[in-house]
Amino acid sequence: HASLPLVINTWPFKNATFTAWSVLQAGGSVLDAVERGCARCEAEQCDGSVGYGGSPDESGETTLDAMIMNGNTMEVGAVADLRRIKNAIGVARAVLERTDHTLLVGESASVFAENMGFVAEDLTTNKSVNIFSQWLKGNCQPNYRKNVSPDPSTSCGPYRPRSTPTPRQQQQSERTRHANQRSHDTIGMVVLDGSGHIAAGTSTNGLTHKVPGRVGDSPIAGAGAYADSSAGGAAATGDGDVMMRFLPSYLAVELMRAGADPSAACEAAISRIKRHHSQFFGAIICANTTGHYGAACNKVSGFTQFHFMVSNPETDAPVLKS
Ligand code: SD4
Numbered sequence: 001h002a003s004l005p006l007v008i009n010t011w012p013f014k015n016a017t018f019t020a021w022s023v024l025q026a027g028g029s030v031l032d033a034v035e036r037g038c039a040r041c042e043a044e045q046c047d048g049s050v051g052y053g054g055s056p057d058e059s060g061e062t063t064l065d066a067m068i069m070n071g072n073t074m075e076v077g078a079v080a081d082l083r084r085i086k087n088a089i090g091v092a093r094a095v096l097e098r099t100d101h102t103l104l105v106g107e108s109a110s111v112f113a114e115n116m117g118f119v120a121e122d123l124t125t126n127k128s129v130n131i132f133s134q135w136l137k138g139n140c141q142p143n144y145r146k147n148v149s150p151d152p153s154t155s156c157g158p159y160r161p162r163s164t165p166t167p168r169q170q171q172q173s174e175r176t177r178h179a180n181q182r183s184h185d186t187i188g189m190v191v192l193d194g195s196g197h198i199a200a201g202t203s204t205n206g207l208t209h210k211v212p213g214r215v216g217d218s219p220i221a222g223a224g225a226y227a228d229s230s231a232g233g234a235a236a237t238g239d240g241d242v243m244m245r246f247l248p249s250y251l252a253v254e255l256m257r258a259g260a261d262p263s264a265a266c267e268a269a270i271s272r273i274k275r276h277h278s279q280f281f282g283a284i285i286c287a288n289t290t291g292h293y294g295a296a297c298n299k300v301s302g303f304t305q306f307h308f309m310v311s312n313p314e315t316d317a318p319v320l321k322s
Helices: 014-025 030-044 088-098 106-115 126-137 167-182 248-257 262-274
Strands: 006-010 064-070 075-082 103-105 148-150 159-161 187-192 198-204 225-228 232-238 282-288 293-297 308-311 319-321
Touching: 006 014, 006 030, 006 232, 006 282, 006 293, 014 030, 014 187, 014 308, 030 064, 030 088, 030 187, 030 198, 064 088, 064 225, 075 088, 075 106, 088 103, 088 106, 088 198, 103 106, 187 225, 187 232, 187 282, 198 225, 198 232, 225 248, 232 248, 232 262, 248 262, 248 282, 262 282, 262 293
Parallel strands: 075 103
Antiparallel strands: 006 187, 006 308, 064 075, 064 198, 148 159, 187 198, 225 232, 232 282, 282 293, 308 319
């Protein structure tokens, strides 16, 4: 299945694939394709887990993480904990092109975005308000703090320390955590053009009920995505808190550089994390410089198959693979 150009992205986000492909066909660059493809998901709120109105944090706010990487120049632009701006990957591209920096965060990233002409607007929707109020009613469970429990004198927070959880409680919270994550689907995309240029990017609203300020793997180069036109590109999705410690996208690209085929490289990146977190939720896609691609996920109960999209000259339209 090696042919160029190539667009691959995580999950069945077909419109994103189609958009990226159209950008390439119209003569756009691989960076344009990644940016516009991921932006399509941001606008469509793919699965509620990309863009505005999804994954409210503990305070009810939706915040966004995104990155884009140019595999020719090894430049990266990224934003994390971005507030009130819908087009996170657009802002990431502005960080790449309009600054010497790599990653801008939080309120300051929003100010930067506004200075770059992005419109500030509320990212809250009826849906995110509902998710948040359901959570408040349910005594704010699950949350992602360790060794703390909601203060019983209030419906939830402020949080206070509690004694070490019993193994049973620990197991339960692990299970909720994984169940929660599995409904959660960042877009990660890798694009190659006909002359060997590679770009990769991600966009997500992170994790529902996250602690405000929490940043996942998606905006971290080498974790959420990586591209090096001399070796390949990769992008990851899943439990970012765990995955970002292992730089799976970087690892997959380096394994392909060393000669591993893309499927084997993806498998190895997943296995590395599995050594420490056998039940983690996550998947990765990757492609080498010749347009061979592959994917792998950690097969755990409820998640035995990972779907991703592919467009290349052999497919008439974006094709769903698993
Ligand atoms: C995060 N990696 O923020 C993202 C979430 C995700 O499928 O990809 N879920 O941790």
